[in-house]
Amino acid sequence: MRTTQARHEEYFSFLRSVSLLRGLPEEKLAKIVDCLEVDYFEKGEHIIREGEEGNTFFIIAKGEVIVTQSTEGFAEPQEIKTLGVGDYFGEKALISEDVRSANIICSENDTHCLVVDRDNFNQMVGTYEELQAYLKEYVEELSRSDERRNID
Template sequence: MSDNDRSTSGSPDELRRRFQILERVAIFFTLPDNILHALSRRLAPASAAKGSVIVHQGDPGDTMFIVESGRCEVYVEESPGHTITIALMGPDDFFGEMALISEETRTASVRALEDCRLLTLDRKTLYETVPAESDALIELTKLVEQRKDTLPNLIARARMVAPEQAASTVAVYSPKGGSGRTTIAVNMAAALARRFPGEVLLVDLALPYNHAALISYLTPTGCLAAASQVPPQNFEEAVLGAILHHPGGMMLLPGVLRAEQADLITVDLVNRAMGILVNAFRYIIFDLGVAFTDIVISVLDHSQRVLVLVTPELSSLKDVGELLSCRLRSISTAPSRTRRRSRARSWS
């Protein structure tokens, strides 16, 4: 890998481009523009040729890398000559963030799969530029601990053989906000994951927010919406790369990182993603938003089980009545129970 000298200046176009990249990096979402501009001036460009190793497992480091262009492979060496790929990185992804917070050695190696352009940020620059009390540093520290805790799960997941059958799908829906829908969806996924660690995925489609990650104490760095922007040949790795690994064994795919990304989520995008995910997990749980959109209708129509939460209010009862009257499929109801009578359409 080649490095250029760290510069506190640059052409206006170069600084504008760096600023736009930083705006898209999840851990910097909370930083004000003046701090992002200051970081933009102090980032150092670097390049990595296809096949070169950018960081080595076990080496010390004090630098985080942001991928500007190209693709990288994150892998761990379990024994001499035997490696396991645990993640793939593309534009706007980042790695090496542990070096900014901790002086521990690198926990994984990163190899360039293509010629890559990178931006680097070292520990000294970070602490000189970003206020110590900022939310960004808190999120970065949280993310470092999250990735350290889930590294064993990533390795185990990489070794896992795909299930013989397509995933069982469960949609959790309520027409009323504040019903506890997201909490129940998270707890359902967590309970299943205790029995099947690494085989249960929660998909957060409660647009336009990503509260499932918040409730799960996870810091998202990728999302389904971002996967819609990659070339078709990289779509699968973008979807799988956006999945968060909870230390308890549950997996979580955020729909969006920012509210404005909600417009990128379409029925076609969800169907494309599900074509990949149903063959990679045993159970998939959907947390659906209140609005009865085409996406919600499609997920309800395809899911094998639907859990509808009803609050004891007249308006909620009326809305659920309309939901049950929709011609999604035949449903029979009993007190505290909903039972599927005819099989729903499947993604598999």
């Protein structure tokens, strides 16, 4: 039987390996594990849809996703990048208080995402200044690359 404790330890050590969370104190990380949900996706499923409201942050624990975005001059959203285990997404809508700015589509069967809701995300980020500054800067950089892509 897989106990709650085993689950806790599994995700705790996984989150330890996620570069974004490297500097978080142990008790913070443990709290995140306590309030995590795990969502499962199959290839082709939308995890996030551009333009929709969103209140969740995701960390990929297994599998792969692609990021696509509507682009001027193209009928279909264009692929921007691929994300894999240890990568995360969905921070931008939470930080910019805006709708989702890209699509996230599962590209591998049996993809597992750890899901953190807005309140817990704010608690995770808000009390840790370096993480907050890092993500804010990253989100601004994403906005700039969105503009660049749509200009040329």
